[in-house]
Amino acid sequence: GGSSLATVPDPSDRLLGGLLSPDFDDSSCLSRYSAALYRRPSLHAISSYIVSALRRYESLHRRCGPGTPAYARAVELLRANASFATSSSSAASGGSCSYAVWTPIEGLGNRILSITSTFLYALLTDRVLLLHSSGDDLHGLFCEPFPGSTWILPAADKDNKDDFPIRGIEKLTDWWHHDSLGSVLRRGEDPGMAPWLYVHLRHDYTKDNRDQQFFCDDVQAKLRTVPWLVFRSDNYFVPGLFLMPRHEAELARMFPRRDVVFHHLGRYLFHPSNTVWGMVTRYHDSYFAKADERVGIQVRRFYWAPISTDDLFGQILNCTQREDILPGAAGGVPAAAKGSTAGGQPGKQKAVLVVSLHGEYSEKLRDLYHEHGAAGGEAVSVYQPTHLGSQRSGEQEHNQKALAEMVLLSFSDAVVTSPVSTFGYVGQGLAGLRPWVLTSPVNKKAPADTPCRRAATIEPCFHAPLDYDCRAKAKGDAGRRVRHIRHCEDFPRGVQLV
Numbered sequence: 367g368g369s370s371l372a373t374v375p376d377p378s379d380r381l382l383g384g385l386l387s388p389d390f391d392d393s394s395c396l397s398r399y400s401a402a403l404y405r406r407p408s409l410h411a412i413s414s415y416i417v418s419a420l421r422r423y424e425s426l427h428r429r430c431g432p433g434t435p436a437y438a439r440a441v442e443l444l445r446a447n448a449s450f451a452t453s454s455s456s457a458a459s460g461g462s463c464s465y466a467v468w469t470p471i472e473g474l475g476n477r478i479l480s481i482t483s484t485f486l487y488a489l490l491t492d493r494v495l496l497l498h499s500s501g502d503d504l505h506g507l508f509c510e511p512f513p514g515s516t517w518i519l520p521a522a523d524k525d526n527k528d529d530f531p532i533r534g535i536e537k538l539t540d541w542w543h544h545d546s547l548g549s550v551l552r553r554g555e556d557p558g559m560a561p562w563l564y565v566h567l568r569h570d571y572t573k574d575n576r577d578q579q580f581f582c583d584d585v586q587a588k589l590r591t592v593p594w595l596v597f598r599s600d601n602y603f604v605p606g607l608f609l610m611p612r613h614e615a616e617l618a619r620m621f622p623r624r625d626v627v628f629h630h631l632g633r634y635l636f637h638p639s640n641t642v643w644g645m646v647t648r649y650h651d652s653y654f655a656k657a658d659e660r661v662g663i664q665v666r667r668f669y670w671a672p673i674s675t676d677d678l679f680g681q682i683l684n685c686t687q688r689e690d691i692l693p694g695a696a697g698g699v700p701a702a703a704k705g706s707t708a709g710g711q712p713g714k715q716k717a718v719l720v721v722s723l724h725g726e727y728s729e730k731l732r733d734l735y736h737e738h739g740a741a742g743g744e745a746v747s748v749y750q751p752t753h754l755g756s757q758r759s760g761e762q763e764h765n766q767k768a769l770a771e772m773v774l775l776s777f778s779d780a781v782v783t784s785p786v787s788t789f790g791y792v793g794q795g796l797a798g799l800r801p802w803v804l805t806s807p808v809n810k811k812a813p814a815d816t817p818c819r820r821a822a823t824i825e826p827c828f829h830a831p832l833d834y835d836c837r838a839k840a841k842g843d844a845g846r847r848v849r850h851i852r853h854c855e856d857f858p859r860g861v862q863l864v
């Protein structure tokens with residue numbers, strides 16, 4: 367025995383039921399085909415339709431990606447047209463490849479979610495996804511997801527005239543930028559004539575309905591002829607794509623169950639680099655491999671939701687004991703809330719992974735079980751890989767550690783997450799689990815009767831959904847339009863797929 371997995375994974379399922387392409391060699395990226403041996407097998411079937419859509423996408427990316435004649439032609443054309451504000455020669459006429467360029471903003475969780483959203487958009491609109499990285503932020507984090515090509519936009523080289531011709535791409539951050547889709551619409555111009563456009567989907571894009579019209583069918587029809595779209599978003603805007611009638615049928619075929627979009631696309635796209643995978647497997651093998659059960663607890667604090675360390679720790683205990691995720695301390699807190707008697711099975715080994723910028727929560731939890739032991743004869747051990755104190759998203763090593771911890775979190779059998787955290791969304795999504803989400807503090811206190819709630823869905827929350835109804839051409843609630851998109855429990859302004 368000794369296997370900690372409920373079901374022994376089928377070694378022939380290294381391709382995750384066809385989600386992954388077989389066209390890579392294993393050594394280039396150790397995590398790609400072996401992550402399945404660590405994670406609980408996915409309970410969520412994938413459609414053969416998404417499998418063939420991904421294979422089709424991969425051949426498009428191979429044909430149009432950097433280094434190909436088609437790419438060179440597209441860049442050439444862009445350079446020729448970019449100097450004219452809105453070119454009158456239809457830009458798309460010269461080449462058949464078009465692109466969705468992603469640019470970074472905010473922390474790693476936000477980035478993973480916006481890359482996924484941009485990828486789904488690319489998949490739906492036959493564009494090629496390319497990531498623009500400024501500096502170290504993406505470096506050394508992920509393997510290439512598409513065989514025989516790269517998803518990294520070639521860097522601009524100031525001495526090289528062949529550099530990527532959208533100058534100042536890293537400065538595209540504001541909705542009022544001259545070349546943003548919203549600005550073009552505000553000026554009453556035809557977006558379909560532009561050689562490239564900036565699609566501003568940062569949380570403040572809801573200020574003006576022109577920026578939100580990205581999600582409208584008539585604007586989408588015009589964007590088909592724009593060969594380069596540059597995106598910047600700190601949001602998981604996938605639910606917005608599900609609100610577009612033109613993609614409805616295709617999305618229903620790709621995702622007959624809509625609550626697993628990130629679960630599948632995330633496992634398809636994000637394979638930790640060998641460096642990150644080394645961190646993950648060393649830690650896992652040392653502390654978690656032998657456990658009977660792994661519990662992940664993600665503790666994220668936001669300045670806008672203040673609560674004291676003691677109160678938050680109390681909330682975590684309250685949640686995990688009430689929901690039978692962790693045993694109470696022996697001879698300690700009575701398990702009255704559960705009404706259970708001799709709770710756990712004797713001798714069961716539970717390993718708890720705490721991920722947080724702060725060290726206090728795992729220290730307190732470890733002390734608790736160390737001093738009192740666990741009720742029910744279980745053995746509970748508590749581990750926290752790092753406690754870095756503060757967020758430094760521009761640094762490579764910092765991001766590598768953050769990714770390693772998201773991935774470790776995704777190996778859990780049960781997850782407790784913090785509300786509104788994209789870091790937590792990524793962990794639960796890769797795991798394919800509905801987490802127990804800690805409730806947000808009210809007046810600096812955790813609500814005593816509901817310390818946490820089981821999430822309604824595995825899906826991340828789209829924190830800043832559009833509030834424009836394209837058909838009515840008026841304000842409209844995105845959470846009341848279709849049955850499978852609802853307001854999020856952890857962030858009621860947002861919406862999510864259920």
Ligand code: GDP
Nearest residue numbers: 473474475476721722723757767768787788789
């Ligand atoms: P969010 O702010 O919780 O939505 O998540 P993000 O990932 O977008 O941004 C938070 C960033 O702070 C992460 O990317 C990390 O750089 C850092 N961070 C937050 N929590 C943790 C943690 O538990 N472990 C590590 N290593 N870093 C964290």
